[in-house]
Amino acid sequence: NELGFQDIDQPVTMEERLELAGRCRSELGVERTIVVDRMDNAVREAYGRLPNSAYIIKPGGEIVMKEPWARADGWPAILDEILGGE
Secondary structure (H helix, E strand, O other): OOOOOOOOOOOOOHHHHHHHHHHHHHHHOOOOOOOOOOOOOHHHHHHOOOOEOEEEEOOOOOEEEEEOEOOHHHHHHHHHHHHOOO
16 A cells, blocks of 8 residues: 655645644554644654654653654554554
C-alpha cells in the first residue's frame, strides 16, 4: 500500500499540517494517537533536524523507532510489532 504523499507541498499552516495527519490516519487505518509538531518544528529540532522524519514514542517518552525518511505505509505493522496491545 504505497501512499501518494511524495507530491504534497510542505504545509504552511497548522491546519494544513493537521489535515495531512488526518489523511495519513485515514489512509493507513491508524487508530493510535498521532502527534503533530508545531509549525516551529520544535520536536524535529530536538530530535535531529531530519527533513521528513517520523518517530514512534511510547507513553513515558521512550523512542522505540526513528525513521529518518518517513514511509507511512509501514507504520501500522511497526506499531503492532513494537507496541502490541498497549
